[in-house]
Amino acid sequence: MPPRGSLGASGDLAPLAHLVLPLLGRGDVLYNGRITSAAEAMRACGIQTVELGAKDGLALINGTQFMLAYAAAIVIRARRLAKHADIIATLTLEAARGSLTPFSEELVNLRPHPGIRETSENIRRLMAESEILISHANCDKVQDPYSLRCVPAVHGALSGCPLFHGEPLAFALDHLAMALTEWANISERRTYMLTHGPDGLPPLLMKDTGLNSGFMIPQYTSAALLNECKVLCTPASVDSIPSSLGQEDHVSMGATSAVKCWQVMENVETVLAIEMMCAAQGLDYRLPIQPGVGPRIALETLRQSIPHAEEDREFRVDIAASLAALRNLKVLHAVEGKIGALR
Secondary structure: OOOOOOOOOOOOHHHHHHHHHHHHOOOEEEEOOEEEEHHHHHHHHOOOOOOOOOOHHHHHHOOOHHHHHHHHHHHHHHHHHHHHHHHHHHHHHHHOOOOOHHHOHHHHOOOOOHHHHHHHHHHHHHOOOOHHHHHOOOOOOOOOOHHHHOHHHHHHHHHOOOOOOOOOHHHHHHHHHHHHHHHHHHHHHHHHHHHOOHHHOOHHHOOOOOOOOOOHHHHHHHHHHHHHHHHHOOOHHHOOOOEHHHOEOOOOOHHHHHHHHHHHHHHHHHHHHHHHHHHHHHHHOOOOOOOOHHHHHHHHHHOOOOOOOOOOOOHHHHHHHHHHHHHOOHHHHHHHHHHOOOO
């Protein structure tokens, strides 16, 4: 189904028309793994085509189902990603020997935002039984970078706020794209921080960087994806191009908001997957001192598909494996199977 063509005015006319075409025996469908004509697929399945009556066509295409479907799918993925973001942050927190103080209940209650509370509670549960925290309890570090100590404020700002509060879909999708991008923004900063070798980690997360570039290129990839997210955050809903001979003289452009928000979600998942593999690499250097139960399980699960690296290799394979572990919920299910459901 072509994703472009709707102005989000009285209906997502063009995309929905392509959605309906197979009912009439026209257009193309995916059948048995290949794109084929709808007429051929309908005959093969023994499905009768539909004869439209008066105004049936208008009823099928004059709606906002296209942008609503995008919005619903993105919100579901975002809710899952919220938990992944917290798990991945603890991997980095342990690898960088960060402090748990910014996540304390006493501190969080000074600004009782629901999302901040939920994120902080997740982090505290994930970090339970951490030996790494104990190992640097009396160190002289004053404070961690913002990308670590501000995790509750940034992660919680999205996970704790209602995204659809009676606003038009276009506004909600544009806002959601901006909120998702902040996850990528803070995640990329944590990845960059790890490549600097904080608190004894090897620079570029590899011991021998004379001939090896280490994890420099994965961080480049993360930065490039983040830049694209920022470009895609320009709201489509502030624009309007008159159409239909001036009859539709002000339109929402909500379908554009939906398509670009979907791309932002794809990018953000990849940025977090890159942080996850980089944090796992860094955390390996802290062993045998054990991290908290959450990052410990996450590391063990990730190492089933991505081995530790001591020389350069084709990191696109590792990125793909890390992204798969995020999207198929393998890491999340493993962690929640140990400590219970995250908020």
